Amino acid sequence: MRLFSKIILPLTLSVLLSSVTAWAHEPARYATSSLSSYSSVALPLSGVDSPHSFQIGTSVPGVTLMFAADLFGLYSTYDDYLVKELSNFSQLLNRRRYYWSEERVWPCISLDYKYRTRNWFSLGVKAGIGWKTRPLRNVLTNEIDSRAYAIVTSLLFDMRFSYLNREKFTLYSSFGIGAVAYNSTNGKFVLPIWDITWIGFTVGRSFYWFFELGGGATGVLRSGLGVRF
């Protein structure tokens, strides 16, 4: 929480503030920000006239999130439901009474807001959430007795560097730092985390599809949809 209040929140607010300030200082430009109004102008960029962008994506796999969760023992909590050291028949019976049913994993869904301050540079915030869940069932009735889960949420301050800006195609990299919160059946805590996009591209104008190769909080292979406005 301290990290959030001292770093992420101020950064986020500063990005939003600068966005509003920019809007206020250049009303004419943003008021005519449709593509048609620029069609006769030889602008090299696509969407540059729309400094804000918002995108939603999913990743495969959310390696860092889940690896970290496993690394810190958060998602190996199933056995904690069941007695490990069997010292009497009561415990043995309890151990055999239950079994772990199918585990369902959604590694990461990400939400990403960016504000373009330069043609080649954007600032923004990125949030990600991934979870796993697995029910513990009674062997006799097959009813769910309890459910183990791990929810991993991350919030990052992110900066994007665009290498190539075409009307319908952009190429970029990005890097962000922030915090990740683990919340599982075994407990909860917050850690700092990073996120990197080695290479990513978007296809489309105001409405676009993106694909990224990265690492960190929001996964390795990412894809999703976004809008520029």
Add this chain to the structure above:
Amino acid sequence: MRRLYVAIALMLSVVFVSCKTIDSDVRDTRAFVTAIWHEANVDLCYVNHILFDAIHIDYMLSIEDESVRKEYFDRYYGESTDLYTQPNGLLVQRYTSIGTPIKTYYDTGNKPLGEGEWRVRYNGGNSYEMVLTPQGDGRIKVEFVSLYLNESSGDAELIFSYELGEMSSRYNVEVEAEYSGWVEMVDPSMGDSTALTLKCSTTRNVKVSDQRGFLAGEFYVQCTDNYYDTYDEMFVALKSFPQYVLIDCCGESYRLDGRYGI
């Protein structure tokens, strides 16, 4: 619109790849019911063993030839066991590996089993005290004053009858007993307030041999665990030919091969 569909399709493809379902563990109901039966079986075998000990002592006392009697006793208990005559019965004294004596007192009233009341006391790690009372129809009632097995304590009440086979050249006599009643053992290892109680009861005669184990019979097994607040019950049928154990629990039947399903 086509591009929109393509974009959504590409995103959904990532979604479908990223969402995973990992296989379930094996739902092993058989292992669960088997665990209860095996634990109940330990209790039953302990009580069976106590009964057969008394029957063999009675048979030994009926042997008139002293050398045969001694040979029979030595074969049954081993040569390191001593037999002492008491004013009201017998004392069988065995020794542990470190030489500690383990005593079993048979207060027989100097009467054969089935003709007078016997009181048997044993204290050798496990311990028990039981009273065997003839019922007048050839059957004997067994009531336990105390019954301890490892860390468990319990109670039992059985009515049994038995038949003796011929003595073999190796001084072995097979005993086949039939009994009905109940055996209840309480596991106090998690404290008295969290005890697990295992009760085996039968209204039909269970047939058991000292050399061949369970031959036939049916048990109703109840398992109550106060710590985990659970209750389980099952019917267990012991079949002779071929030997197997059939367990009915929660509408499912489980066949376990062998005499005890082990």
